[in-house]
Amino acid sequence: MFELKWLYELIIMVYCLSLIGYFIDFIQNNRKANRIAFWLLSMVWVLQTFFLLSQMLLNSNFPIATIYDGLYFYSWILVTFSLVINRLFRVDFFVFFTNVLGFFMMMLHIFSRAQHDATEQALRLVSELLVTHITLAMVSYGFFTFSCIFSVMYLLQYRLLKEKKWSKRLMRLGDLGQLDGLSYIAVVLGVPLLLIAILLGFVWGYISGDTVYIIDSKTVGSIIVLMVYLVYLFMRVVKGYQGRTMALYNTGAFLFLLVNFFLFGTLSNFHFL
Template identity: 75%
Template sequence: MVEMKWLYEFIVFIYCLSLIGYFIDFIQTNRKVNRVAFWLLSTVWGLQTLFLLSQMLWHSEFPIADLYDGLYFYTWILVTFSLIINRLFRVDFFIFFTNVFAFFLMILHIFTTAYSDGTEQSMRLVSDLLVTHITLAIISYGFFTLSYVFSVMYLLQYRLLKEKKWNKRLLRLGDLGQLDTLAYIVIVLGTPLLLIANILGVIWGYTSTDEFYMIDVKTLGSFTVLVIYLIYLALRVVKGYQGRVMAVFNMFAFLFLLVNYFLFGSLSNFHF
C-alpha cells in the first residue's frame, strides 16, 4: 500500500503540472508549454497503464470490478482518447477541458478507494491529499497577493505620471507595461492552482467522514474567488482589456479574496 500511495501521489503531481501547463497555453497560446504539458500528460498515461497492467498480472483480473476501480479506468480512457485526438487533430483546448474532468475523476477514485479500504496507509493518503488541497490554495493566494502588489504599484505609477511628479520613486516603481504584464502573469499561474485546490477540497469533503457542507460560506467564497479571477483572465484575453481598468479590477478581486480568507473562514462550519 505504501508503494501504491507514492504512485498515486506522483501521478497526481504530474497531472497537476500538466493541467497547469495546458491552462497557461489556453490563456497565452504558448507552444513550448503546450509540448511540455503534452509529455507530462503522456507520463500520466504511462503510469496509469502500468498500474492497469500490474493489476491484471498480479490479481488476474481487469480492474473494473467495482465503482472505485471503474473510476480509474474511466480516467485512463479519457486520458488515452484526449491524447490520441489531440495528436491526430491538434485540438488543444479539447485536451485541456477533457483532462480537467478526468483529473476530477482521478482524485475521486483515490479518495473513495482509500476510504473503502479503511487501512492506516489509506487514511494517510487521504490526509496527504487534504494537505495538498490546502497547500495549493495558499500558494495560489500567494500569487494573487503578488498580482495585487503589482497592480498597486501600477496605479501609483499611473497617478505620478498623470500628475507629472517626476522623481526617483517614479523610476524605482518600474515601467507601466511591465507592471501590468507581471500582474497578469502571476494570475495565470495562480488560477489553475486554485482550480485544482477547489477540486481536491470538494472531493475530500464528500468522501471523508468529517463534517462537510457544500453550501458553506467559505466553500462558496472559494469558488467565487476562482470565478472572479477567471473573469479577469477573460476580460484580459478575450476583450483585450489592459492597464488601469484591470489594475482596479484586480484590487477589488484581492479584497474579496481577503474577505473570503479571514471573514468567511471564521464563519465557516468546518474551515479554519
C-alpha cells in the first residue's frame, strides 16, 4: 500500500511537540504552553485526517481491517474526542493523559507494519458490514479509554484530597463529581456500540460463509468485556454505587479490555484486531 511517508513523519513530529507542550504545562502550570500544545494537537488531527482520507482514496476502502490500520484509527479517535471534550468541558490534563496513550498507539502502529504488509493483500476486499463492525468496536474502545482516564484522574484527585495536598495542580484535575459523571457517560456510550459491533460481527460471519468460531479467544473475550461493562452499569444504575469504588472497577475493566485487544487478538483464529 502506497503511503505518504513524509506526511506520516510530520504527524509524529508535531504530535511529539504537542505532548512536550502539555508536559511543560503539567509540570509548570504554563498556560501559554498549554495553548500552543492545543493548536499543535489540532494540527495533528488535520494531518491525521488528511492521511486517513488519502489512504481511503488510494485503496478504495476504509483502512481499518488490520491491526496496523486499527491502531492508527484508534489514535485518530483519541485525538478527535480529546479535542472535542477539551472544548466542551475544559478538563485540564485530560488531553495530555489521553494523547500520551494516543502517541503510544501511533508508535505501535509503526511497529506493526510488518504484520500489516503480510495480511494486506488477503484483506483488500473487505465488506462494508465488516468495516462497520470494526469501526464501531474501535469507537467503543475509544469511549472506554476516555472513561478509564477519567477514573484514573478521579482516583488521583481522591488520594490528593485525602492526604490534604492542596495545590493549583490539584484543582486542575477537575471536580470529583464531574470526573465521576464523565466516566459514567463514556461507558454509557461505549456499551451499546460494542454490543452492536459484536452482533454485526456474527452477521458478517454468517453472510460471508466464513467459519465463525464461537469459542474463539477474541470472540469470547469481547463478549466478556461487554458483560464486565454491563455489570458496571448495573452496579451504577441499580445498586447506586459511585465514586472511588466504581473508579477502581472501571480501571480494572479497561485493563481487561487491553488484554482482549492485544493478547486475545493475537491468539484468535480469524481476528486481526
